[in-house]
Amino acid sequence: MKAALTGNVKEHHRKQLLWAKEEYDMYQKQIADCLKEMKRICDEHFSLAVKLLQTLPGISQIAAMTITAETGGNMRVFENSGKITGWTGLRPRNDESADKYKSSATTKGNKYLRSMLVQCSWAASRMKGSYFKEKFNRLAMCKPRRKALICIARKLPAVIWNVPRYNTEYNPKLVPVYDPVKMKARMAYYKKEYEKTANILNIKIE
DSSP: OOTTSSSOOOOOHHHHHHHHHHHHOOOOOHHHHHHHHHHHHHHHHHHHHHHTTSTTOOOOOOHHHHHHHHHHOOGGSSSHHHHHHHTTTOOOOOOEEEEEEEEEOOOOOOOHHHHHHHHHHHHHHTTTTHHHHHHHHHHHHHHHOHHHHHHHHHHHHHHHHHHHHTTOOGGGSOOOOOOOHHHHHHHHHHHHHHHHHHHHTOOOOO
């Protein structure tokens, strides 16, 4: 800082720097006051919801308060977890015409909640031992990391919807949900591929 101010620095330059510093200090004070007020309101009206949301991977106190503020702290206004996912704008767009997919970009939604969920998904995908990290790593193998991150962000609202709605802490054992029909179809597919490969390599299947 001292070296940067050494040279051709006039009095009006110093005045401009002083105003910029005062503006920065004002914003920092307003941010601190805003967080303090948010915490007071959440402690008074939504203490349980904020506490439960912080049990999810990647969700800090500020993230929990933001999610509560944007959703109103009442998950019962959403009929199911798919509704809140669509409301955030993280659901892929169904842009299809003449059997051709034109775009699968995310839809419009609550941009403030969506950006917060993307940040939370980034933190969750880096948390050691987290289901979201394992899921992100598998998705990143077959698609760009940015798209894989959006996929994780799309899964978070479903978990968020269940936690405050039923007043239960996050349980990682309940996250991986397997559809029996899809699992059966996948097993049949891999069995067929295995038999095809064995036939090519002349391997006898017992």
